[in-house]
Amino acid sequence: MAKVLVFQHVPAEPLGTLDPMLRNRGHRIRYVNFHRDPDAKPDISRYNALIILGGPQMPDQGAKHPHLNEEMRCIEEALNREMPVLGICLGAQLLAYTLGGEVEPMNEWEIGWYDLQPTSAAAADPLFCSLTQAHPVFQWHGYTFDMPEGAVHLASSVSCTNQAFRYGHHAYGLQFHLELDERLINRWLSLPEYLQDLEANGRSGDAATIRRQTHDLIGQSAELSHEIFGQFLQPLGERASRHVLPSR
Numbered sequence: 001m002a003k004v005l006v007f008q009h010v011p012a013e014p015l016g017t018l019d020p021m022l023r024n025r026g027h028r029i030r031y032v033n034f035h036r037d038p039d040a041k042p043d044i045s046r047y048n049a050l051i052i053l054g055g056p057q058m059p060d061q062g063a064k065h066p067h068l069n070e071e072m073r074c075i076e077e078a079l080n081r082e083m084p085v086l087g088i089c090l091g092a093q094l095l096a097y098t099l100g101g102e103v104e105p106m107n108e109w110e111i112g113w114y115d116l117q118p119t120s121a122a123a124a125d126p127l128f129c130s131l132t133q134a135h136p137v138f139q140w141h142g143y144t145f146d147m148p149e150g151a152v153h154l155a156s157s158v159s160c161t162n163q164a165f166r167y168g169h170h171a172y173g174l175q176f177h178l179e180l181d182e183r184l185i186n187r188w189l190s191l192p193e194y195l196q197d198l199e200a201n202g203r204s205g206d207a208a209t210i211r212r213q214t215h216d217l218i219g220q221s222a223e224l225s226h227e228i229f230g231q232f233l234q235p236l237g238e239r240a241s242r243h244v245l246p247s248r
Contacts, residue, residue: 004049017225039067103143114137144160
């Protein structure tokens with residue numbers, strides 16, 4: 001039974017589709033919720049994999065949000081241990097930043113549904129070989145990262161070149177949100193802070209438009225989520241027993 005450590009930054013950005021996949025494989029999940037406990041000091045050595053979720057912070061805001069420095073220390077240790085690491089949105093930016101990549105504001109935010117394009121390296125990747133052509137994915141970000149030295153560039157979009165990368169054999173950064181299901185996206189579209197982002201920075205329509213697009217496209221996203229996340233979790237194995245530790 002593998003033990004998976006999950007870094008969460010805000011209540012509205014949980015594991016989503018990853019949660020049942022981990023449960024069904026019998027893995028134990030431990031959340032470190034930095035929104036509730038910004039002074040947490042996780043012990044990476046007790047776990048078999050690390051997942052870093054999204055959030056409104058930026059990797060270069062360590063002075064304002066000191067827990068980001070702690071997270072990057074944990075990411076570095078996980079990489080040194082060759083643990084599977086998955087960074088999603090902010091998590092991808094933190095992974096890139098830890099590896100020496102710059103993180104900077106985009107000229108135009110991506111909020112809503114955008115086509116994800118595989119790079120020439122995707123076909124040979126264990127996860128991204130599933131991305132054989134342009135595929136709609138859900139986005140919500142105003143920052144982007146430079147590709148870290150030694151990383152393999154796996155996916156891009158028209159407005160954001162660096163959408164996914166692999167570092168080593170088991171560390172992946174995904175700028176987009178394959179973990180979101182329709183319920184979570186609709187939740188974001190009902191929260192004031194997300195609606196403020198959409199009003200100020202959205203380019204792909206209002207909340208009603210994105211809800212309609214989500215209803216039409218979420219099935220395709222779920223299929224890609226199952227393929228990519230399933231391959232990411234494969235090194236952890238499976239067990240019939242299932243147990244989830246309570247959130248911190």
